[in-house]
Amino acid sequence: MLDAFDRALIKATQTGLPLVSDPYGAIAAEIGATRDEVMTRLGALLASGAIRRIGLIPNHYKLGVTANGMSVWDVADERVSEIGPQIGALPFVTHCYRRPRHLPNWRYNMFAMVHGRDRDEVRAKVAEIAALIGPAARAHDILFSTRILKKTGLRLAS
Amino acid sequence: MSALSEIDRRIVNALQGGFPISERPYAEAAARLGLDEADLIARLRSLVASGAASRFGPLWNSEGLGGAVCLAAMAVPPERFDAVAAQVNAHAEVAHNYEREHALNMWFVVSAERPQRIDAVIAEIERETGLTVWPMPKEEEYFVGFRVEV
Numbered sequence: 001m002l003d004a005f006d007r008a009l010i011k012a013t014q015t016g017l018p019l020v021s022d023p024y025g026a027i028a029a030e031i032g033a034t035r036d037e038v039m040t041r042l043g044a045l046l047a048s049g050a051i052r053r054i055g056l057i058p059n060h061y062k063l064g065v066t067a068n069g070m071s072v073w074d075v076a077d078e079r080v081s082e083i084g085p086q087i088g089a090l091p092f093v094t095h096c097y098r099r100p101r102h103l104p105n106w107r108y109n110m111f112a113m114v115h116g117r118d119r120d121e122v123r124a125k126v127a128e129i130a131a132l133i134g135p136a137a138r139a140h141d142i143l144f145s146t147r148i149l150k151k152t153g154l155r156l157a158s
Numbered sequence: 159m160s161a162l163s164e165i166d167r168r169i170v171n172a173l174q175g176g177f178p179i180s181e182r183p184y185a186e187a188a189a190r191l192g193l194d195e196a197d198l199i200a201r202l203r204s205l206v207a208s209g210a211a212s213r214f215g216p217l218w219n220s221e222g223l224g225g226a227v228c229l230a231a232m233a234v235p236p237e238r239f240d241a242v243a244a245q246v247n248a249h250a251e252v253a254h255n256y257e258r259e260h261a262l263n264m265w266f267v268v269s270a271e272r273p274q275r276i277d278a279v280i281a282e283i284e285r286e287t288g289l290t291v292w293p294m295p296k297e298e299e300y301f302v303g304f305r306v307e308v
Contacts, residue, residue, distance in 0.1 A: 002223055002271075010223075016206065016213035019199050021182055039179045042216065046179070050222035053175035056202070057217060062209045063162070063170070070258065070265070081298065088301025098298040099229070106231075106262070106292060141260070149255035150247045150266070 005033070009041060017054075065115045069122035069142040071129060072108035074101075079136040080110055086132065087112050092125045107139060119144060162210065165193070169201055170210070226273035227253070229294040230280060231262040232287070239263070245286050251279045262292065 002010070008031040018026040024042070025035040045051045060068070075083055080098050087110070088096035095113045112129060116122040126142055162170065168191060178186045188198035205211040220227055234242045239257070246252055246266055255266035268279050280291045 006223070010218060013215050014218060015215075017177075017215035019184075019203050019206075019214065021184060021195060021199075023183065024179065025181070035181070043179050045222075046216075048222060050219055052217040052219045052222075054177040054179070054216045055175045056170060056173045056205065056214050057212045058170055058174065059209055059212045068256075084298060084300035093301070096300040097296045098300070099294040099296060102292050111294075143258040143260045143262075143265070145256045145258050147257040149243045149257055149264070150252060151254050 005031075005037075005041065006045070008033075009038065009045075060115055064117055067116045067119045067122045068145045069114045069116070069119070069126065070145070071112045071114050071126045071140060071142050073110040073112070073129075073133065073137050074107045074139040075110045075133065076136050076138070077109070083133055083136060084110060087129055090125075090129065090132075092116070093129075108141070114142075165191075166201060166205060166210070169198070169205070173214075220269050220271070223271075225269060225271045226276050227267055227269045227296075228276045228280075229265065229267055229296070230283075231266075231292045231294060232264045232283075232289050233261050234264050234287075234289060236263075242287050242289065246283055249279055249283065251275060 009027070012027045012030050017023040020026055022035070024038045027033075028035045028038045031038075042051065042054070046054065060066070084096055084098055087093055090112075092114055093112045094115060095111070097111050098109055099111055101107055101109050114122050114125045114129075116125060122142065122144070126140070130137060130140060172191060173187060177183055180186060182195070184199050184202075185195040188195045191198065193201075202211070202214050206214060232242070232246075243255065243257075243264065246264065247255055249268075251268050251270045253267045253269040255264065257263060258265050268276050270276055270279065276293075280293060283289075284291050
């Protein structure tokens with residue numbers, strides 16, 4: 001469970017850092033801590049992966065990157081741990097995971113999210129992935145999103 | 159789409175991570191981009207105000223905080239789609255939900271501070287909707303960049 005300080009840090013930063021010269025000092029003043037305490041803790045949370053990164057969170061849609069295709073792959077089980085990192089490292093893949101199959105309904109065990117300006121750009125990128133994987137991918141598909149039904153940031157239980 | 163200036167484009171591409179943790183982080187980041195601090199802050203404000211950036215700050219990872227997330231999919235009959243979306247979205251633990259073109263046409267992420275809540279939420283959604291929820295938990299993560307080049 002999170003302690004009170006981490007909880008306060010999340011609450012103070014989940015909608016963004018203050019856009020002022022000394023943002024960590026401003027957060028410290030808001031939560032009743034010192035700037036050093038805030039900076040030390042944020043550094044530790046970044047190092048542990050509790051914060052993935054600090055920076056600009058882009059809005060793909062507003063930036064014209066409007067096509068979003070979840071590419072799904074049926075990769076031989078004995079190859080997926082070797083292939084996954086290669087696909088994840090491609091500059092146009094934003095997330096890549098191994099997930100369980102649900103046979104016979106769902107045969108795909110690797111997911112790679114691909115963004116592009118339009119569907120053709122996504123399809124071209126997926127074709128690059130297919131060429132890279134070669135015959136170890138027995139089948140693949142692209143699930144394009146047609147609507148965002150809900151999107152929220154990290155929520156804390158009160 | 160908003161037409162970004164060359165400088166804004168450089169900011170978006172360069173600042174999706176690696177923002178310094180220091181007394182004057184905007185001044186440091188600005189120097190790397192050949193800008194001054196006040197200019198960078200003003201440009202970030204306008205990128206957020208225009209919606210090109212959803213925010214500027216830390217991207218928290220709920221799993222890294224001891225919580226859990228699980229992707230899940232459902233095949234929803236088209237005539238019930240909006241009603242089922244409302245039932246699913248009513249759960250506070252459902253963080254994202256997307257409609258996708260496939261027989262499995264609803265894909266959502268359940269996020270909870272306590273990992274045991276994930277199974278409970280999925281069971282509640284199955285009971286409320288009478289539909290099967292296919293959990294697609296992450297078994298291995300290869301890379302999560304979330305970056306986009308503009």
